[in-house]
Amino acid sequence: MADLLVWLIWFLAVFACLGSGVAVISFENPFYSAIALIGNLASLAVLYLLLNAEFVAAAQVLVYAGAVMVMFLFVIAYLGKRADAPWAGGPSIQTLAAAVAAGAILVEVIAVIGLASGDRLSDEASVGAAFGSPAEIGAVFLTDHLLAFEITSIVLLAAAVGGVILGSEPKAPPPEPEAPSGVQGTGEKT
Amino acid sequence: MRGPDVGWYVAVAAFLFSTGALGVLxxxxxxxxxxxxxxxxxxxxxxxxxxxxxxxxxDGQIFALTVMAVAAAEVVVGLGLIVAFARGRLELDVDKLRFLRG
Structure with missing residues (x-):
């Protein structure tokens, strides 16, 4: 019975995940795309919970679906509505080539993983109740992966400084770019 | 483990990855x-x-958390660039953004 319930939740989460993923890339309005991405991230958090990754699921909802998407929505609101019709004008060469390339990536990934794993992916290791809990994640982060932890903090600091520099108004008006010789130099002479 | 095998999750991950690749292209x-x-x-x-x-x-979950932090950093820099484009009156179209002179 519990097995059936897990299968049902899995199907619902996968359907929501793949459906909202397709919705993200096919909406014209970027605001709707961002909303669809929030649904995608939330259904992925459900899949993480089914995989015994409680802490990652909580971090996904807090950091991704919360903080990052709020930033996205602020920027989309700042830019205003700029529609970008993805399917306008019928299928062009570029559209077809993109679809073929994405399909090729899908086939490659599935074929390589299937060939490399065989049927070994069906007998997973048995894990205790503490697997993926915040206590275990924290213990591993601060012992075996301390370098990754510190490097992550430096990356975030650099990104924050870069974001402030990119987003701040320039203090002085930028110097005029040098006019290409012989093209625009006639304005002041006459 | 109750529910589907790990292989099904990996297949969903492959679908998700190629969906994103299609969007980027x-x-x-x-x-x-x-x-x-x-x-x-x-x-x-x-x-x-x-x-x-x-x-x-x-260890895989640790790597996933690190990927999330790097993704947050990437979003900050990417959105900063987009705001800078919009402030410089550049058209937001990756086919037309060929010059990055500011």
């Missing part, structure tokens, strides 16, 4: 390209967490 607006990149990163995260469950080892 197809869409012109840099905002949607960033959103599609998020889908690709999340497909990779799902594969990492599924295989961490397969091996019974939390």
């Amino acid at each position: 197809l869409r012109r607006s840099p905002l949607i390209v960033l959103l599609s990149l998020e889908i690709m990163l999340n497909g990779a995260n799902l594969a990492l967490i599924a295989l961490a469950r397969h091996h019974g080892d939390v």
Whole structure:
């Protein structure tokens, strides 16, 4: 019975995940795309919970679906509505080539993983109740992966400084770019 | 483990990754390209967490958390660039953004 319930939740989460993923890339309005991405991230958090990754699921909802998407929505609101019709004008060469390339990536990934794993992916290791809990994640982060932890903090600091520099108004008006010789130099002479 | 095998999760991750790749290749607006990149990163995260469950080892989850932090950093810089484009009256179209002179 519990097995059936897990299968049902899995199907619902996968359907929501793949459906909202397709919705993200096919909406014209970027605001709707961002909303669809929030649904995608939330259904992925459900899949993480089914995989015994409680802490990652909580971090996904807090950091991704919360903080990052709020930033996205602020920027989309700042830019205003700029529609970008993805399917306008019928299928062009570029559209077809993109679809073929994405399909090729899908086939490659599935074929390589299937060939490399065989049927070994069906007998997973048995894990205790503490697997993926915040206590275990924290213990591993601060012992075996301390370098990754510190490097992550430096990356975030650099990104924050870069974001402030990119987003701040320039203090002085930028110097005029040098006019290409012989093209625009006639304005002041006459 | 109750429910589907780890292989099914990896298949979903592959679908998600190629959906994001299709978005990156197809869409012109840099905002949607960033959103599609998020889908690709999340497909990779799902594969990492599924295989961490397969091996019974939390190292994959640690890597997934690191990927999330790097994705947040990437979003900050990408959105900063997009705001700078919009402030410089550049058209938000990756086919037309060929000069980055500011």
